[in-house]
Structures are given as C-alpha cells and as structure tokens.
Amino acid sequence: MILKLLENKRLTIGLLVVFMLIYPFLVGNSNYFMTLFVITCIYAITSMSLNLLIGYGGQISVGHAGFLTVGGYSVAILSSTVGLPFFLALPLAGIMTGSIGLLIGLPAVRLKGHFLAVATLGFGLSIPQIVLNWDGLTGGYSGLAVTKPLMFGSDFSLFYVFVVITVIITWLIQNIVKSSLGRAFIAIRDSEVAAQAIGINISFYKTTMFVISSFFTGIAGGIYGYWVGFVSPNDFIITNSFLVLAMIVVGGLASIPGSIIGAVLFSVIPHFTDSYIGITNIVIGIAVVLIILFKPDGIVSLFKMNKQKLVKPAGKGELLVQGGEKENANI
C-alpha cells in the first residue's frame, strides 16, 4: 500500500517535471505564458518560504513583499551597478535579503501574534518608501534595469534555469522542514514551554526561521528582476504580501505541496479574471473565505484525506480516543 503511494508521489513529481520541460513548446514560446510560469515559480518559492515561517514556525509575517523587493533590487544593483555575473548576483541577493531578515527577526522574536503582524506589516509598507527615497542607490521613481545574464542569451534558456532553481529550492525547503530543524520550528509553534524544556532556544530558532524565509524570498525577488529585466518601487507592495498569505492559507498551512498549489492557483486566476476590472480580488477573497469555512487545512487536505483512508483502517481513530479501554482489553 505504502509502495503504491510512493509510486504515485514519484509519478506526480515526474509528470510535473515533464510538464515544466515541455511547457515552452506547449505555449509556442509565447512570452506572456512563459512570464506567467516564471511568476508562478516566484510565488511558489515565496509561499513556501512564508509557509516555513507561518505554517511551520507559527510566526506571522505580512511583509514578505518587502523581501521580494529587496531581492529584486539586490540583483539590479549587483548586476548593473556592480557588474557581478548572474551566478554570483542571485545567491548574493538571497544573502542580502537574508541579512535584512536577520535585522527584522532579531527584534521581531520578542513580539507575539498581532504585534508581530503589525511590525512586519510596517516593514512591508516602508520598503517601497525607502526605495523611492534612496534614489542614489535605487533610481527612485524610475527604477533600475537588471543586466540579463550573458550566458543565457534567450528567455528560453533563462526559463529553464529558473525552473531548475525553483525545483532545487523546493527540495531544499522540503529537507529543512522534515529535519530536526523543522521539528524545532513546529515545536515552537505548538508549545513554547515544552520546546524550551527539551532544549530549544526559542529566540535563536525564531530568528533562524526569519533568515531562511527571507533568504529564499530574496532569491525569488532576484528571479523576478532577472526575468523582467527591470525593477521599480511598486513591483511588490502590501497587496502582494496578502496575496502570498492567501496562497498558503488556501493551499494549506505547514505543507510544501499546499504552498505550491496556492501559488499556482493565485498566479493563474488573474489570467482568467484580469479582463474584468476588480474581479480578481473578489475571486481570491471568496476563495479564502470558503477555504477557512469548509477546509481550514487548505486544498492540500483533500489529497491527504484520500491518503489516510488508504493507510488507516476505518474506525481505528475511535479506538484510539478511548485508549484507556483499549489498554484494558489488551492486558
């Protein structure tokens, strides 16, 4: 039974990879559809990063658009102003954004719930203002051009580079959340008292979460900069922060597949709704409300339920709740 599931999982991943590889051919190399795909990748990375923080670690952030902006401007400055090559500039953008995440994370770990939400909201709101006003570095209103990598002359090859990077980042984040590190994050979310009692340094790991989350979001912002070839102050604003939040809530908190499902859904919806002004936000709003009401564990829980039915014989759950009696019967 378990083997069958594993096969299915492999099959799903295999199909996804094949789809990504043939996608440019499917859409006839259309710039619009390739951009739609890359934007989806950017949101997938961002929503996984945010889910690591919120879904796994229990630390809210409504300011992730700020990290996307920092990532985008980092590659712009590093590639155009400094003249660094792609393979240095992109990871450096992650490191620079991660450093900002550290600066945010250090004081933020002392804040809880609403206060942390407000603090990160403030960060997300202030980044576009800082970018606007620091025009010596950022070009202010007019934005900055990003020097596209010479190695990948066409958007066609750049597309594949970004697909590969997205797949690698998905794998890295998956490894992290499944590890002792990920368990420490979840422990902090579920019980800070118990987490401390078993030796988890709460403020250290909360800060670590912020750094990891902002590092990968910075890479996503960098991918955006390289793909579009241009960054400006209002590329990622507060509505984008809320959009990513909606992605993980709808897709599924504390779930990597859930993050990706949410990202795909909310990147593709505007494609169908953009011709009707204002309808996109309404559709997204309705989706969030419906999910919270009827499937609080997100769309991904639909799949998980099937899985549980396969693995668990029916009725076992009931037995467990009355564990005491079951024990009696055993002895």
Add this chain to the structure above:
Amino acid sequence: MLTFNDITVQFGGLTAVNSLSFEVPKGQIYSIIGPNGAGKTTVFNCISRFYTPSKGSILFNGEDLIKYKPHQIINKGIARSFQNVELFTKMTVMENLLTGLHPLLKKNIFPIALNLPSVKRMEKDARDQAYEVMDLLNITDLANEKVSNLSFGFQKMVDIGRAMIVNPQLILLDEPVAGMNPIETEKISELILRLKNELGYTVLLIEHDMSLVMKVSDAVTVMNFGKKISEGTPAEVQNDPVVIEAYLGEVETHVAAK
C-alpha cells in the same frame, strides 16, 4: 545531586514556595506530595528555570541552576514531564519523541538542506532510539498516530517518553498518573522503578496517588502552603500527624465548598 537551598517564590503578594530546602540524593526516587496549590509544580518550574525564585539557590551537581535559561537545563542533564501534558499536538508520537532528541542532534543548516548521508544516518539512528523508548512504554503501535488523537493516559506516556529519550541524569515527573486508570497506573509505577533500577536515573516525582508514592519512593517531602511540613521515608511521613492534619484539612475544605 539536586539541592534546594532556602528557595522562596512569590507571585505578587502570594508566596507559592516559602523558604524550601531539600536534597535529592543520586539514584533515588524522591517524591514531593502535598495538597493542591501547595507549590509542588512551582518547584519544578524553578528547576526548569521558567520561574526565578526571589531568594535561595538550586544546586545541581554542585552548580547553581539560577544562572541558566530554560532551554539550557536539559544540557545539564535534567528533563521533565508536565502535569497537564505539553505535547506538540499536530505531530505524531514518533515526531514528538524525535523532537525530544533535539539536544543530541546536529542542527547545521547546510547538511540538512542538502539532506546529506550524515543527516540521513543521524535521522535513522534517532528513529531507532525513539522506537526503543516506545517499546519501553509499550506504545510502538501508536508511532505514526497524531498525539491529539490519543487518550490523556497515552498522551502522558508520550510526554514522559519525550523526557526520557535524551537519557537525562535527573527526570522530573509532575503527576505522571493523574487521569490514568489503575492498569495504566500500575504500568507507570513499574516504569518509574525501571528508570531507577535499570537506567540509573534519579527521579523527582510529584504525585497525588498515595499508593504509587508509597510503593516507589525512597524519600518523601510533604509540602503545604509552600512550606515543607514533613520529610522522611514513605512510612514515616504517612504516620506523621502534621501530614494527616494537612490532608484532613484539604478534605474539610472540599466538603465545606460543596
């Protein structure tokens, strides 16, 4: 091994623990009993460093614990379980135990993110260790069950298991059999004796179940209103008139309340 020197803990005007001194010798099962609200859990919370006493010192192997933060206590060799169960509710039994291994596992992000063979090996060893603890507690078949689906009795066992898995020198058990049926209670009392006899742990036990305390304890301290009112072997405290009076008092207030 563990020494309380004149510890006082205050919450606003309330003195929860009042000039308490006692000593837990290595390799013994030492029990603290007393009516509800006597300050027993507060004693544990001082050792865990969640509370800081306003007076006194807590020595563990000769070192004062007051200078440490809560997350550093486990590295000194002290683990604990909780009166009302503090599990990671969305995790499975296995994951809860693995999380208990936190102090012993490497947490370096780079090998973890790349899932290097060393990390895989460490993870496998950790799982083997978790299975050993589950075997000891007889809960192996629940390994992949979410702890929120378990009965309170089983949750208490997982809570104890999570404390045991790091092989502490001293284990603090806060009312381990509260909410358990007689058969589960019997199993836990056997487990506590095994912790001492086979694994060489020192056990500091808070418990209301008198038959359990009398059966397993080497020494007992009785608290009331934050103070130590009696101390000695189980038989000694059982026959101490002061103790009988304290417990009678509790019964009377219960009757009066109804």
